[in-house]
Amino acid sequence: MVAVEIRNVSKIFKKEAQEVVALQDASLDIEAGGFLCLMGPSGSGKSTLLNLIAGIDRPSGGRIVINGDNIAGMSESQLATWRNHTIGFIFQTFNLIPVLTAFENVELPLLLTKLTRTERKEHVDTALALVGLKDRMRHYPRQLSGGQEQRVAIARAIVTDPLLLLADEPTGDLDAHSADEVLAILEKLNKEFSKTVVMVTHDPRAARHATVTRHLDKGVLLPEGVSA
Amino acid sequence: MIPIKYNLRSLVVRRVGTLMTVFGVALTVSVFVSILAMVQGIQGVFVDTGEPLNLLIIRQGSQSETNSFFNRDIKGIVGTMDGVTAVSGEIIILLNQERTTGGSTNLLLRGISDKTMELRPKIKLAGGRMFKPGLRELVISKTVSGRFKNTGLGDTVKIGKTTWNIVGLIDAAHTAYDSEVWGVYNEVSGEFDRPIYSSLLVRVSSPEVIQSVKDRIANDRRIKLDVFREQEYFAGQTSTATPIKVIGYVVAIIMAIGSCFAVMNTMYAATAYRSREIATLRVLGYKRRNILLSFMLESFVLSVLGGIAGCLLALPVNGISTGTMNFQSFSEIVFQFRVTPRLMLEGIVFAAFMGVIGGLLPARSAAKTQIIRALREA
Numbered sequence: 147m148v149a150v151e152i153r154n155v156s157k158i159f160k161k162e163a164q165e166v167v168a169l170q171d172a173s174l175d176i177e178a179g180g181f182l183c184l185m186g187p188s189g190s191g192k193s194t195l196l197n198l199i200a201g202i203d204r205p206s207g208g209r210i211v212i213n214g215d216n217i218a219g220m221s222e223s224q225l226a227t228w229r230n231h232t233i234g235f236i237f238q239t240f241n242l243i244p245v246l247t248a249f250e251n252v253e254l255p256l257l258l259t260k261l262t263r264t265e266r267k268e269h270v271d272t273a274l275a276l277v278g279l280k281d282r283m284r285h286y287p288r289q290l291s292g293g294q295e296q297r298v299a300i301a302r303a304i305v306t307d308p309l310l311l312l313a314d315e316p317t318g319d320l321d322a323h324s325a326d327e328v329l330a331i332l333e334k335l336n337k338e339f340s341k342t343v344v345m346v347t348h349d350p351r352a353a354r355h356a357t358v359t360r361h362l363d364k365g366v367l368l369p370e371g372v373s374a
Numbered sequence: 375m376i377p378i379k380y381n382l383r384s385l386v387v388r389r390v391g392t393l394m395t396v397f398g399v400a401l402t403v404s405v406f407v408s409i410l411a412m413v414q415g416i417q418g419v420f421v422d423t424g425e426p427l428n429l430l431i432i433r434q435g436s437q438s439e440t441n442s443f444f445n446r447d448i449k450g451i452v453g454t455m456d457g458v459t460a461v462s463g464e465i466i467i468l469l470n471q472e473r474t475t476g477g478s479t480n481l482l483l484r485g486i487s488d489k490t491m492e493l494r495p496k497i498k499l500a501g502g503r504m505f506k507p508g509l510r511e512l513v514i515s516k517t518v519s520g521r522f523k524n525t526g527l528g529d530t531v532k533i534g535k536t537t538w539n540i541v542g543l544i545d546a547a548h549t550a551y552d553s554e555v556w557g558v559y560n561e562v563s564g565e566f567d568r569p570i571y572s573s574l575l576v577r578v579s580s581p582e583v584i585q586s587v588k589d590r591i592a593n594d595r596r597i598k599l600d601v602f603r604e605q606e607y608f609a610g611q612t613s614t615a616t617p618i619k620v621i622g623y624v625v626a627i628i629m630a631i632g633s634c635f636a637v638m639n640t641m642y643a644a645t646a647y648r649s650r651e652i653a654t655l656r657v658l659g660y661k662r663r664n665i666l667l668s669f670m671l672e673s674f675v676l677s678v679l680g681g682i683a684g685c686l687l688a689l690p691v692n693g694i695s696t697g698t699m700n701f702q703s704f705s706e707i708v709f710q711f712r713v714t715p716r717l718m719l720e721g722i723v724f725a726a727f728m729g730v731i732g733g734l735l736p737a738r739s740a741a742k743t744q745i746i747r748a749l750r751e752a
């Protein structure tokens with residue numbers, strides 16, 4: 147089954163008079179339960195493609211259908227709700243809210259749902275247990291190591307039980323040991339919890355956790371097995 | 375909804391900026407509340423003065439007791455009207471007295487009758503004794519006593535051509551009579567050689583009588599008088615507070631504009647500083663209007679804190695007693711600043727307004743944050 151269907155998608159950024167083609171006519175199917183790794187040199191359009199799938203940016207052309215929904219046709223507000231239900235996003239820089247504890251950070255996406263306080267607590271507990279940080283839930287981000295912060299961020303991404311997990315260089319700011327932990331969690335989520343994962347990375351070792359790797363170069367999505 | 379603790383803790387994190395803004399709003403609110411406390415105090419004096427069954431009669435068109443005079447025979451005519459139970463004929467003289475703080479102003483001297491105290495039950499002797507008939511003796515409101523030279527209990531003061539002794543202090547319960555000096559009618563009238571009444575204070579037996587007495591006087595061609603309910607007469611003088619009120623509002627509005635900009639500045643800084651957090655919240659599924667509301671709320675909280683602080687700053691003026699010119703009677707009116715709970719609530723609402731207005735543009739710009747751009751910024 148195809149979870150994400152990308153058809154002839156392009157993205158052009160206009161900077162004053164200049165146009166930057168960040169993504170050119172990309173087509174790609176992502177299997178449900180797959181683990182796709184996107185690689186390529188800096189500026190090749192990896193983040194652009196990931197952001198388009200996440201519905202936080204809009205394509206200049208083409209069609210993106212996720213689980214049957216064409217996200218190009220959604221309003222800003224519909225898209226926000228859709229993201230909340232469907233997408234778990236993991237950033238390179240973690241992006242935890244510094245004034246909220248680990249628990250409160252993970253709870254954030256659930257505050258948009260109809261869940262009760264107790265139900266929310268159960269979900270947050272489960273998510274934090276999954277990343278092995280239940281004992282740190284009262285800690286603020288500044289009291290955590292980088293690796294722990296990223297694991298809290300993963301808990302926040304999975305707490306709504308989304309269809310897709312999208313990670314943009316999730317190990318880019320981590321030491322080797324923490325990076326391995328994070329990759330192991332992503333692999334576990336993919337294998338044991340059948341989450342569809344799309345991960346952007348520069349690290350060939352990280353790519354080994356993926357089932358499929360695709361390369362981009364200067365905005366062009368290269369065919370399977372081809373790298374720049 | 376973005377939880378309010380996000381905003382509260384963010385305010386704490388930026389505590390220097392928060393405190394400075396809170397202080398700015400507090401100053402504005404304290405000025406606003408203090409001026410209104412003054413207005414409230416002045417108005418309160420007039421509103422609290424008078425008994426429901428008392429009528430005040432003055433010369434037609436004279437506007438106030440100070441400008442009024444009429445023939446003493448009229449007291450007899452009014453006294454025999456149906457429903458009238460007591461009449462006090464009184465005379466008003468304006469004295470130019472030196473203030474203890476320097477400068478001089480008009481002090482209102484009332485020559486009173488033996489009915490005066492009976493018709494004004496709120497007024498009590500607070501020290502010394504009442505004057506004796508036939509003597510040039512005075513009693514003075516204890517509020518006024520400290521404000522003018524030679525007006526303490528036991529002092530002698532030159533009025534007209536003779537020296538008068540101050541033998542008693544009265545407490546007029548913060549009514550307009552707390553701004554007066556009283557002597558016996560005959561002595562006051564004699565001293566100034568004015569055999570007239572300035573006003574009659576009339577007690578009627580029931581509220582129904584009021585209209586009939588008014589009609590009788592209006593229809594009597596021998597007399598040309600205006601009849602007011604005592605309360606209504608004094609309530610009409612609350613306009614004394616109008617100039618202060620106008621100045622107060624102008625000052626408060628100018629300061630409020632300044633405070634709005636201070637709030638706006640602080641909130642713009644906050645949204646710029648937290649653009650990555652805003653973008654993250656948007657990625658998690660929060661909508662633009664959630665962001666707008668959250669930052670409006672933060673601005674609101676910031677300003678309301680300022681409002682509360684402003685009320686606390688203004689609280690010490692409560693009860694301070696001071697005077698101003700009553701332009702109806704051209705004499706000094708003494709009043710106390712009144713910081714009432716209602717007034718403090720108004721101060722906080724005023725602050726909240728500043729918060730909402732100052733926060734609107736920054737919150738709108740926060741709501742419009744471009745997710746991609748904010749995330750790319752380091």
Ligand SMILES: Nc1ncnc2c1ncn2[C@@H]1O[C@H](COP(=O)(O)OP(=O)(O)OP(=O)(O)O)[C@@H](O)[C@H]1O
Binds near residue numbers: 160161186191746
């Ligand atoms: N918001 C934007 N405005 C203008 N240009 C942009 C914007 N976002 C991306 N670009 C441009 O689009 C191209 C692709 O950018 P993208 O961020 O997708 O690259 P990337 O493969 O993720 O690179 P990196 O490995 O450095 O993260 C780049 O040339 C970049 O400068």
Ligand SMILES: [Mg+2]
Binds near residue numbers: 192193314
């Ligand atoms: Mg990138």
